[in-house]
Amino acid sequence: GENVEQHPSTLSVQEGDSAVIKCTYSDSASNYFPWYKQELGKRPQLIIDIRSNVGEKKDQRIAVTLNKTAKHFSLHITETQPEDSAVYFCAAFPTGGADGLTFGKGTHLIIQP
């Protein structure tokens, strides 16, 4: 099955700086890569996703890049704000969906004022 590795597990950045979270996946059949933000005690919420026919996608301060050859994808948050503090999960979904979404272990992003 799919295996998703996510790094770092904790990331602390100064407010206004950029944050980058990286994920790798193992199943070359995966073709859908969402990113979820989870605030403490709350549900995961989709913030951006990318499909394997696209290399990069941007939505305001958030961008995601995908390198299918290397099987890795990254989340970039620019001009970070205190409300960006949360746990971020990457996920991969293989064609056929054998095991649903496979999530990474999460990155705890801390924005320092």
Place this chain on the structure above:
Amino acid sequence: EPEVTQTPSHQVTQMGQEVILRCVPISNHLYFYWYRQILGQKVEFLVSFYNNEISEKSEIFDDQFSVERPDGSNFTLKIRSTKLEDSAMYFCASSPHDPNTGELFFGEGSRLTVL
């Protein structure tokens, strides 16, 4: 905006007891899921459900677990004979499409504590 709703928000049970977690997916969605998140760990897939039957299940979803869509709106997860290690947040999710093409919408979760 339509939401996936889950009940109860928190349930405490004794080891060995049966628990039923309930979910109401978004009304026009076709795919339904249960995920589990042990405190401080990642979200893990349990089972997907489509067209009134299980589509896929993970190795976590053993004979202790079952799912049901008893009517047109509810989607339930039953855990028989709960164990301490079943303590976790259980998230229901739904999708209007095959998740290859669309996002999952998660409920707020049901926290299960097994004593």
